[in-house]
């Protein structure tokens with residue numbers, strides 16, 4: 001926990017790491033997912049990026065931020081993963097519950113219970129990683145999220161839950177590993193284990209658990225053992241590597257719940273998108289623009305910063321493109337002749353104007369070749 005995180009923790013707010021926010025990378029960034037998700041309306045988007053005015057640390061903004069710029073130091077994805085793993089060493093299932101779960105659940109001292117301020121704050125990657133190792137139960141109040149002060153969490157939870165189901169389907173993991181129920185589930189203790197874990201419910205216990213985990217992760221790292229991955233991407237990759245090692249990855253290729261990218265207009269290989277991509281998922285190399293789906297955070301910054309609006313979301317990427325860390329070719333340099341000034345220039349197949357003539361035209365669609373189809377191939 002660095003000094004900013006500690007200060008934020010002490011004043012009861014989530015931490016914003018501005019350097020990771022797409023808004024700090026470019027004023028053209030259109031992302032405002034954090035502001036839209038805050039149930040208090042406590043985040044304002046200013047010229048400098050988001051400002052956290054009011055916060056009850058529900059964790060919903062952190063759950064929707066694609067780049068991990070927002071986090072609750074007490075309840076990071078790594079914390080939920082480590083806590084879940086600790087429980088799965090002893091119990092057959094880990095149970096997450098929110099403040100609106102029935103009162104008796106909140107009073108329950110069963111060791112396999114983990115409190116979350118809102119189920120929407122649980123990243124699907126964490127739930128997937130735990131589902132690879134054991135069973136998960138999410139306790140939803142009988143009446144659903146109706147009337148909850150964090151009602152925006154319902155939409156986020158439903159979205160995360162459907163992404164999780166698509167991930168389970170792609171990996172051919174039984175959907176029964178994740179259960180949604182209004183009923184408490186104490187879970188059976190695995191053979192050979194006794195119950196020694198207390199439930200980390202209160203603020204003090206959570207803090208203590210966090211420090212306990214940090215110490216343990218440091219120890220494990222020093223001993224060269226598998227560390228707890230910190231970002232959602234790392235958590236996903238570690239789960240996929242584990243499945244692959246155990247021979248649990250499906251042989252056939254399947255859709256993965258992540259949009260791909262495609263180039264739909266002129267590309268002059270200016271390097272803006274690849275330089276600004278916070279994940280290093282776009283690479284300009286050997287006269288080609290390449291895309292690595294396994295690194296992409298779906299933040300949309302590349303779409304916003306391309307001057308020619310030439311990048312667009314594509315179809316879902318494949319599971320193999322993630323597991324094999326495939327590099328996909330988005331655009332290739334060709335030598336062309338400008339239809340306006342006659343100069344030779346380098347660009348992809350969509351460009352008909354040289355860069356200078358293109359920038360003088362306010363309407364980028366002028367630059368689309370009339371004889372090119374949607375996929376960039378010449379029409380007969």
Ligand code: SF4
Pocket residue numbers: 020021022023031032033034035050064065066067068069070
């Ligand atoms: S969701 Fe994340 S990247 Fe988007 S504006 Fe908020 S902090 Fe920045």
Ligand code: SF4
Pocket residue numbers: 263266267268269270271272273274289305306307308309310311
């Ligand atoms: S896609 Fe757009 S931003 Fe990226 S290199 Fe091509 S022209 Fe530049």
Ligand code: SF4
Pocket residue numbers: 261276277278279280281282295296297298299300301302303
């Ligand atoms: S390639 Fe992915 S991570 Fe990189 S800027 Fe585009 S959407 Fe964001």
